[in-house]
Amino acid sequence: MKYTVLFLLSFSAMAAIPTYDLKIKVQHNNDIITPRVMVKSQEVATTIREIGENEKFVDVVVTEKAADVLRIKFAIGTIIDGERVIQATPEFLVHENQTATMTTTNEDEGSVFVSVNAQKIIEEE
Numbered sequence: 732m733k734y735t736v737l738f739l740l741s742f743s744a745m746a747a748i749p750t751y752d753l754k755i756k757v758q759h760n761n762d763i764i765t766p767r768v769m770v771k772s773q774e775v776a777t778t779i780r781e782i783g784e785n786e787k788f789v790d791v792v793v794t795e796k797a798a799d800v801l802r803i804k805f806a807i808g809t810i811i812d813g814e815r816v817i818q819a820t821p822e823f824l825v826h827e828n829q830t831a832t833m834t835t836t837n838e839d840e841g842s843v844f845v846s847v848n849a850q851k852i853i854e855e856e
Contacts, residue, residue, distance in 0.1 A: 748772060749851050751793050754830075756846040757807055759818065762787055769852070779810070786810040793849060799827045801849055819843040827851055 749772045757764045762782045770776035770793055778789045790806040802824055808817040818840040825831040830848040837843075 749795065751801070751849045752852045753791060753793070753803075754848045755789065755791065756844070757787075757789055757805075758842075758844040759787065759807065760841040764789055788815060791847075796824065801825055801827060803831075803847055803849060805845060805847075807843055807845070819845075821845050823847060825849065 751770055751772070753766075753768050753770060753776070755764075755766050755768065755778075757766075764778065764780050764782075764787055766778035766780075766789060768776045768778060768791065770791060773792065773794055776791050780787050787809055788807070792804045794802045794804075796802050802822065804822045805820060806817050807819045807821070808815055810816070819835050819837070821833050821835060821843070823831045823833065823845075825847065828848065828850050830846060832844070832846045834842060834844045
């Protein structure tokens with residue numbers, strides 16, 4: 732019986748962590764960012780791009796919801812005087828390998844367009 736319990740504990744400790752290849756396009760007003768990032772499930776990936784006098788950032792987190800359904804959450808904004816100012820927080824429920832898009836509009840921040848495609852590429856132990 733101890734052998735079986737140890738085996739089950741050992742097996743559960745080796746659970747795979749999926750990694751995703753994300754193809755992202757973000758357009759905030761006239762600024763366009765098109766990062767391609769690899770991110771492990773439930774971890775934050777951040778991309779920062781210098782555009783003119785400002786730096787734009789895109790944070791993204793992927794979480795598995797079902798067999799091939801993912802929740803992808805973004806925080807999109809500008810770094811002003813060293814401070815991160817979030818301007819949009821779009822969230823998607825999307826199937827793997829399918830492109831999802833969204834446009835949000837805010838009087839203060841203007842419009843934000845987001846497109847994302849996620850492909851599972853690695854299962855690590």
